[in-house]
Amino acid sequence: MRYFRLIWANLLRAKRRTFLTVFSIAIALFLFCTLRTVITSFEASLRASEATRLVVRHGASLVFPLPLAYRERLVQVPGITGVSYGNWFGGFYQDPKNQFAQFAMDVPTMFDLFPEVLVPADQIQAFRSERTAAIIGKALAKKYGWKVGDPVPIVGTIYPGDWRFVVRGIYEGKTKDVDESSLFFHWDYLNESMPEGRKNQVGIYWIRVQSPDMAADVSRRVDAMFENSPQPTKTETEKAFQAGFISMIGNVQLLLTIIGSAIVFAIMLVTINTMMMAARERTTEIAVLKTLGYSDGLILRLVGGEALLVSLLGGILGCGLAALVFRESDFTAGGFFPNFRVLPETILAGLLLAVLMGILSGIVPAVTAARLQVASALRKVA
Amino acid sequence: MAIPLQYNIRNLFARKGSTLLTAVGIGLVSWVFIFTLALAGGFQAALQETGSHENAIVVRNGSTAELTSILPRDVAAAIESQPEIARAPDGTPLVAHELVVVWNLERKNGTSTNVVVRGVTPKSFVLHSKVRLVEGRMFRPGLEEVVVGKLANARIAHLGVGDKIKLAGHAWSVVGVFDAQGTSFDSEIWGDVELFMPVFDRPVYQSVTFRLDDPSHFAAIQKRLESDPRMSVQVKHEDDFYAAQSATLAGLLRGLGLFVTLIMALGAVFGALNTMYAAVGARTREIGTLLALGFSRGAILTSFLIESVLLATLGGLLGCLLVLPVNGITTSTTNFASFSEIAFRFQVTPMMLLSGMIFAAVMGALGGWFPSRNAARRVIVEALRQA
Numbered sequence: 001m002r003y004f005r006l007i008w009a010n011l012l013r014a015k016r017r018t019f020l021t022v023f024s025i026a027i028a029l030f031l032f033c034t035l036r037t038v039i040t041s042f043e044a045s046l047r048a049s050e051a052t053r054l055v056v057r058h059g060a061s062l063v064f065p066l067p068l069a070y071r072e073r074l075v076q077v078p079g080i081t082g083v084s085y086g087n088w089f090g091g092f093y094q095d096p097k098n099q100f101a102q103f104a105m106d107v108p109t110m111f112d113l114f115p116e117v118l119v120p121a122d123q124i125q126a127f128r129s130e131r132t133a134a135i136i137g138k139a140l141a142k143k144y145g146w147k148v149g150d151p152v153p154i155v156g157t158i159y160p161g162d163w164r165f166v167v168r169g170i171y172e173g174k175t176k177d178v179d180e181s182s183l184f185f186h187w188d189y190l191n192e193s194m195p196e197g198r199k200n201q202v203g204i205y206w207i208r209v210q211s212p213d214m215a216a217d218v219s220r221r222v223d224a225m226f227e228n229s230p231q232p233t234k235t236e237t238e239k240a241f242q243a244g245f246i247s248m249i250g251n252v253q254l255l256l257t258i259i260g261s262a263i264v265f266a267i268m269l270v271t272i273n274t275m276m277m278a279a280r281e282r283t284t285e286i287a288v289l290k291t292l293g294y295s296d297g298l299i300l301r302l303v304g305g306e307a308l309l310v311s312l313l314g315g316i317l318g319c320g321l322a323a324l325v326f327r328e329s330d331f332t333a334g335g336f337f338p339n340f341r342v343l344p345e346t347i348l349a350g351l352l353l354a355v356l357m358g359i360l361s362g363i364v365p366a367v368t369a370a371r372l373q374v375a376s377a378l379r380k381v382a
Numbered sequence: 383m384a385i386p387l388q389y390n391i392r393n394l395f396a397r398k399g400s401t402l403l404t405a406v407g408i409g410l411v412s413w414v415f416i417f418t419l420a421l422a423g424g425f426q427a428a429l430q431e432t433g434s435h436e437n438a439i440v441v442r443n444g445s446t447a448e449l450t451s452i453l454p455r456d457v458a459a460a461i462e463s464q465p466e467i468a469r470a471p472d473g474t475p476l477v478a479h480e481l482v483v484v485w486n487l488e489r490k491n492g493t494s495t496n497v498v499v500r501g502v503t504p505k506s507f508v509l510h511s512k513v514r515l516v517e518g519r520m521f522r523p524g525l526e527e528v529v530v531g532k533l534a535n536a537r538i539a540h541l542g543v544g545d546k547i548k549l550a551g552h553a554w555s556v557v558g559v560f561d562a563q564g565t566s567f568d569s570e571i572w573g574d575v576e577l578f579m580p581v582f583d584r585p586v587y588q589s590v591t592f593r594l595d596d597p598s599h600f601a602a603i604q605k606r607l608e609s610d611p612r613m614s615v616q617v618k619h620e621d622d623f624y625a626a627q628s629a630t631l632a633g634l635l636r637g638l639g640l641f642v643t644l645i646m647a648l649g650a651v652f653g654a655l656n657t658m659y660a661a662v663g664a665r666t667r668e669i670g671t672l673l674a675l676g677f678s679r680g681a682i683l684t685s686f687l688i689e690s691v692l693l694a695t696l697g698g699l700l701g702c703l704l705v706l707p708v709n710g711i712t713t714s715t716t717n718f719a720s721f722s723e724i725a726f727r728f729q730v731t732p733m734m735l736l737s738g739m740i741f742a743a744v745m746g747a748l749g750g751w752f753p754s755r756n757a758a759r760r761v762i763v764e765a766l767r768q769a
Contacts, residue, residue: 021652027649031645034642060486060549062721160614250714251713262413267646269403270649270656273400273407274653277656
């Protein structure tokens with residue numbers, strides 16, 4: 001663009017104003033990316049779920065367990081190629097504020113059902129062969145400084161008592177969306193420790209089906225099989241199950257969208273104001289340019305281009321800052337968002353928004369400048 | 383001598399468009415500020431006010447919520463026999479042993495959610511004194527009848543008076559709706575605990591709540607029960623118990639709100655700086671005139687600062703007005719301590735509005751300071767010569 005230098009020189013002339021405007025736009029887009037990332041972090045579990053994995057739980061309520069005996073029946077259902085199970089442990093480390101997910105898992109089957117949990121082979125061996133062993137996620141290990149071989153004491157709430165596990169492995173997720181802040185230990189260890197009345201109770205069964213299009217059919221078949229038993233089941237895809245959890249958080253998505261829109265709108269108003277002031281101050285100059293033979297269309301592009309450039313600079317700065325800050329700081333909001341990272345889609349949306357802000361804030365001053373009558377403009381100032 | 387306030391007000395009116403844009407920008411920041419406070423405040427109030435300070439609640443040691451607690455019948459009986467418990471007019475102790483389960487039910491919009499189903503005794507209605515029946519009648523003990531909280535009634539399918547709701551394989555008649563004044567009980571379903579125990583196959587209670595005959599006796603009964611070797615329990619003031627459940631989420635909401643508004647305020651201050659610099663720049667000759675007339679530099683600084691604060695306060699006022707319609711809107715989230723849905727209302731308090739106004743004024747002062755100082759430093763001759 002030939003006139004880029006002219007636009008650039010105009011911006012540099014009022015350095016303070018350009019700086020302030022670019023930064024206020026950067027701030028708006030930084031916040032936009034942050035809020036948007038809150039939403040996408042909630043949805044990470046959706047992206048991490050496998051289309052062939054189904055969740056079987058008690059039909060009425062998560063607080064009721066299913067009998068261990070269901071396992072044998074599930075294995076025989078045609079179309080099911082793998083069954084694992086586990087219980088949500090619900091304990092905490094030292095203080096109730098230190099919460100992270102702990103699951104008692106059926107160790108022989110868990111790595112088959114959860115191929116996205118990656119552990120070095122020797123660590124899997126060590127984990128398998130020790131009753132009180134646990135594997136923990138990389139993020140969790142980092143947060144508390146735990147290493148392989150460290151003891152991890154956990155206070156149980158659903159399963160009361162002081163539990164002591166030994167870290168025998170640290171897992172990584174196959175993709176970035178896999179949660180790396182959980183602790184897995186032996187379901188058998190939990191079961192052995194339970195009193196007679198609470199033995200052989202399973203919280204959740206995970207089953208794998210041959211192909212995603214069998215999910216609905218297998219779900220129906222499983223639920224029908226247990227329909228008239230004292231413990232009816234509810235079977236759904238892992239994705240639907242996770243979506244249920246996300247919906248429990250409530251209207252967060254709507255609330256954050258409202259807040260985000262308010263922010264972008266507020267900063268846009270401020271930017272419009274600045275652009276109008278900038279153009280107004282330069283009335284004489286624009287009239288002179290026109291006298292020199294600059295066409296209306298060119299003036300329109302010059303003034304509009306200035307607004308667009310300011311917005312785009314702000315957008316790049318704001319979105320870049322968000323991507324950088326949240327990647328470098330391991331921000332988790334106290335463990336609430338285990339993998340808080342800005343997605344490329346979010347950055348793209350932020351940049352588009354910046355362009356939109358640039359167009360909207362530049363349109364009024366640009367049109368005004370293009371329509372300017374040279375004679376009256378020059379007379380007004382003189 | 384001070385420059386009359388009239389000068390600033392007229393100036394703001396003279397630049398209507400610019401004033402409005404800047405004020406709305408700042409107003410929206412105040413709006414977001416109050417909005418997030420109202421969200422966190424409403425959630426916290428719903429839980430905090432669920433408990434009453436004159437009541438104590440007993441749960442199993444280590445349980446932060448009723449859901450993970452187990453109290454066998456003999457433990458409940460031992461608690462009931464404590465001497466510090468207040469008496470009803472008929473001489474019986476004011477104790478309610480309750481059963482709590484979470485049930486997966488369908489919302490009116492077709493999605494599903496977890497609802498607290500609580501088995502209660504007649505004493506529960508005395509102890510949870512905010513609960514009032516507002517429609518229909520009370521359930522009759524021994525019959526498959528339930529009463530429901532008004533927010534559950536509004537949001538969950540099949541919970542109207544006269545409806546039947548399926549729980550644990552039985553069809554329960556909904557016979558009444560109660561109002562618990564916005565507390566978490568409003569999202570619950572209540573029925574006869576003695577009937578619930580066999581039906582839900584739960585031979586134990588989750589909590590025992592009692593009224594103290596004298597609040598000062600709390601420490602004594604707490605110590606005795608918690609050190610009793612026959613039971614492993616913890617005793618808490620009922621209000622503290624529920625407040626603790628809201629602490630994490632309310633803290634997170636407040637933290638997010640503060641984070642967002644502080645950063646956003648920075649953006650708005652930048653905008654205000656631009657506006658005020660432009661205002662000062664456009665009025666260079668006026669400033670020169672004021673100086674020539676003998677107004678002191680201090681007076682000029684004060685005047686421009688006042689103008690900026692006035693502009694921002696106008697925005698704050700706008701933000702307050704715009705946030706008022708949000709007050710009372712019901713939304714819902716999950717109380718992760720009980721793993722169930724809790725509906726609550728946005729609560730805009732006068733204190734929040736005041737904070738929003740102060741917040742706006744501070745933004746105005748910050749945004750006005752440098753341009754005002756700039757204005758006050760003008761040199762008469764140059765200022766008059768310019769433009």
